[in-house]
Amino acid sequence: MTDENTSESAQFSPGVVAAVLAHMNDDHADDSLLICRVLGGRPDAVAARMTGFDHEAATFDATVLEGVVGVRLAWDRPVRDRGDVRTAVVAMFRAAQERSGTSAS
Numbered sequence: 001m002t003d004e005n006t007s008e009s010a011q012f013s014p015g016v017v018a019a020v021l022a023h024m025n026d027d028h029a030d031d032s033l034l035i036c037r038v039l040g041g042r043p044d045a046v047a048a049r050m051t052g053f054d055h056e057a058a059t060f061d062a063t064v065l066e067g068v069v070g071v072r073l074a075w076d077r078p079v080r081d082r083g084d085v086r087t088a089v090v091a092m093f094r095a096a097q098e099r100s101g102t103s104a105s
Contacts, residue, residue, distance in 0.1 A: 015083050017052065024089070025052040031093045036062040038096040040071035055079050058089065 012020075024032060026036055028102040029073070035058075036048040045062040048071070052059045055078060060071040076095070 011054070012082070012085075020053065020082065020085055021050055028093075031089075031096075033062075034096045034102070035073065035092055036060050036071050038100045039058055039073055041067065041086065041091060042071060053079075053085060058092065 007060045020050045032048040032050050033045060036042045036045045040060065040062060042062045042064060044047075046065075047063040048060050050058060051061050052069075055073045056074050057074075060073070062071050073092065076091050077084070078090060079085050079088050
């Protein structure tokens, strides 16, 4: 069974990917930056953009002094649909906050 959110092979439709990336990059660029700095091992990053995701991981482009580097971070749980992606991104952000000693306002 295939719909706009998921398929049997846990691939995401182009529309879902585009919507998630637009939301992350338009509304949560600072969150992506924290994730890349803390969880992605790029404390030198000055900007970050989510560039993709699949059922195993999220991918980001982190801007560092030398240019742009790719960062791929495994989810803490399998993701199969758009709701799972949201849950996993929030978990990733909270883990980055915890490790960095920052917290939500």
